[in-house]
Amino acid sequence: MVDSSYYLMVATFMPLILSPVIYFLGKHKGVNITTWSTFGILAVSTILVIIPCIDLGSGGSYQEVFDWSQLGHFGLKLDGLSIPFAITIYLLSTIIVIYSKPYMVRKILIQFDQLKNSKSADSSTYNDIENDLYAAKDGNSLSTLMLTTDQKSYLNEQLGLYYSLYLVFAMGMLGTVLATNLFEFYVFFELMLVPSFFLIAFFGYGKRKRTSLMFFFWAHVGAVIMLLGLLAMGFLSGGFDFDEVKANVSQIPSPWIAVIVAALIIGFAVKLGAFLVHIWLPDSYTDAPTPITVLISSAMTGIGAYGLVRIWIDLLAGPGNYSDYAIYVNIWGLITMIYGGAMALMQKDIKRVLAYSSISSMGYLLFGIGSESILGISGAIFMYVSHALGKGLLFMMAGAIILQTGTRNMDKLGGLGGKMPYTAVFAMIGGLTIIGVPITSGFMSEWVLFNGALQNAVVDWSVLKTVSFALAISATILTSAYILWMYKRIFYGVVPETLKNVRDSSKYVLITMGILASLTLILGVYPDLLYKPIIGYVQNLYEETSDELKPIKITPGSSNALSNTTEANLGREQPGQINNVTSNTEIITMKKTHLISGNHLVSYVTI
Template sequence: MAESYFLLAATFIPLLLAPVAYGIGRKAGVNAATWFSFGILAVSTALLLIPAIGIYNGQQQTYVESYVWGQFGNFGLRLDGLSLPFALIIYILCTVLALYSKPYMVHKVSEDLPEHKAGHNGDSNGPVASAGNDHSSHGSSPNISSSQQLTVLETDQRVKNQIALYFSLYLAFSMGMLGTVLATNLIEFYVFFELMLVPSFFLVAFYGYGARRRIALMFFFWTHVGAVVLLLGLLAMGFFAGGFDFDTIRANAGNIPAQWLPLIVFALVIGLGVKLAAFLVHIWLPYAHAEAPTPISALLSPAMIGIGAYGLLRLWMELLGGTGAYEQYSLYINMWGLATMIYGGAMALMQDDIKKVLAYSSISQMGYILFGLGAESVLGITGGTLMYVTHGLGKAILFMMAGSIILQTGTRSMTKLGGLAGKMPYTAVLAMIGALTIIGIPPTSGFMGEWILFNGMLQTAATDMDPLRTTMFGLGILATVLSSAYILWMFKRIFFGKIPEELAHVKDSNRYITVTMAVFAAMTLIIGVYPDLFLAPIDDYINGMFEGNSEVLPVPVHIEESENSGESVVVAPPEAATAGGEGGH
């Protein structure tokens, strides 16, 4: 067992302190709940960074904390080159969006109060604004009657109660996502996989838009059924391998009968494909993401659905890698990814609602990740993994932009918008950085992800002289044009053209929103210029996963400069240490 408890603390502190956040919110108000939740997640992120820095510096390749868990094996938390980018992006998003949530959720909760449905906006100085600022206005004016004062106090407390519940569910949701990507045991993975569903269901049902309860039930039904299908595959893996620990599965994957292997792969791919919202099992996503409160949309889309890609990497490609299950079915994943890219992009181009454009865009971006994972090359898989990072940052910025526009204009319809660049310059600039990230334009991180992904796909097509993969590579490049089309069309309709008269007095949102957007914009630019922050550990780990499989899987060629002549020479790829099957450090 590891001597340190960094990962255990980082995972469970948000869950254990979620009831405290609820109590603080009810008693001390919105500001206190916001900053307390932010502080919890910031501390947890710092705890996560401690072993992450060791991995990045090369001091260790894997950091594991393991605890005996009875008949299920060991309850472990593992940080390595594969889980590191997922874990960091999840907690960075959760931490920053906790601050973004404050003005947005105060506005959203106040809108839902019956006495404030009419004539209220995000800049109100009425009772809701007082709730957001943690001071009540009762007794502040001699013209307010005692009955009016009572209404103000009741409204103030209702807002506090709702925000307190929101942050407690938010913290539990954060814990579930992190635990899933750190798990070292099949049953543990499934428990966390379901734990992140429960709070997200309530967040949509309590704080969403439209027919939110029906949409939350649809979201729950689809993703839970997918999780049950996944569970069947996990149980079969554990039964034939003689245990549920990842190390046990990896060591004994050859014991899985050949006739069972296709069924297990099918269960994994379908169960995780539902979470990814891949084409044909995507039905729940446009509704859930469009109607969820915007801070939660900015977590569901960038963080949660991409965990399905992590599951494919860990459970299918790594644990079953020695059985040939990856090479046998990778082409079909490649085709599924291409269909998802094109479908999501085409549907996004037809939408008028900003959040629905971004929801269908998320489907398309998950297609890029699947496309990379099915590329059957180390470069393609590395690029697909890096796409989780780039999509997380870019899509978070764009969903936050949508929330800012909803706050300031009261509408999500692009036909009612236009010319907002002059009124909301900070939002426009930051949104453009997010848009360029999704399109894949340098110097954003999106360029690096797409460049590596398509390079890997082309490498496989050229190595195998495969006309089908070559055709899919060409169609994938065309799909990037579709992505550019819907993103730029959305941006033009929102920020350029003639501004409607009723929006003449619109201005940028407050600092809680613009500063948090700026944090993600800065990150995507930094990673675009210096991608090794995430690329180096991913590349090392993926190389380690497929070490010895060079006959089947093309590996990247490294070009180095000769010390004597200064000429560039081709060298063999560096030896990557085996990433799996080792204990903690």
């Protein structure tokens, strides 16, 4: 039994520590043991992340803090912002382990044949998408292949390498969204880049080495720009702990605020793949092995939105630090939505359609974050979850098509709805989630996001915000167009003669797709599972009066330098009172929060 003081610590570092073990198991024990061992590690880690969330309910926070160095404290924290990101990252990572098995077996065997035929260690010039040598057209052939000794040895070693890098990748993403220190945040942010680079370089398609280098270059440049902002925040506020920065934000000179905000927005926008800094994204999504594309698209890319909310809106909250720049982020998000949707309509490669679709979806997140409203930001956070489920399903559909047909070119597909009915149903649920149709989670995220954007436009009587809202709503038509057009070309029409014997994918693929489809429907019917903590968190960033929504004004000393657990809920205006926050009757809401420091568990009440 894990000590309650170390739930998050174990969940974060167990995959890293055991990654060499997984490589050893893969090399010496084979595919099945490696797959299920990796699954077990991430399943246990996921449970350890979920356990503290159960006690928190819709408020409070759970934090593990340890003495570190002159840079501050090393901490891992769950609250209304990190909970949806952390759970989504590890749930997806766990599920995709199983999905990876049949896909990566095929991928590695194709690479083995290429290496053997080319007599060269460099097979990066091969584009094996159209190679159907190992296409599982009967749904079962991959599990019944008779492999030579050389094939089996190569497969075992490469799959062990894949899963070991996979574990480090998942760990880096989780650590980023749990970090409580600027330097710690940057370390994890960069750490998730390294294994994803190698996963593309070793197991990707086409010119995978070139693509992985471009991916690394853009991601690292964005991270360095972000680092400049983080360093300025830390030095000018007198510390690197989030709580210390937040408490002393007023000490940062005004001219530096503009520089810091610009660095953060640009750095995180690169991670999101926003318009103008999206160059890395289409090729990376297309050339990466599909299970890794699922994780990059569904889990990693959206972490840029987490960074904007946590580092920019939360830590730098104060007069002018958010509201002066929000409209620019809002418009940038709108342009990204329209550009991504328009480009998706022009593609014939399934993964490339979904790559541009992801750019468009990240535009929704930016649009919500720049909306200057509780509902808009809450909807953007929930959009991360719904996008992860919907886009995850669609990329898994693309992988299933590749497994069964040996191609992802829609000109060579058609009529597969009757041949692959389960894949077609799950893909439709994923598509409806991205479009935002009831009763999927996508509808709930878009409803709240656009509600907040419209609310703010009406309250401010802003023509610019109203036009931006109208154009954003119109952009959803583009989303519907490219999703339905892609679906029609794949699953309707006449089945090509070469695909007459195609059948649905193996149980590994169908069960994992079914899990994601179930989750998006559950959250569509009962979104409060995540909306309660999300809205509770965002409300703490704002003060609400009867007339308007304004960014909260944080003064020095309003936050404890270590615990970050002070939460004050101001009461509603009573009859006869002046409509002023300072004259309202203060209602103290007691919420249980846990702080873990070193080896000691401290339970206390926040006020």
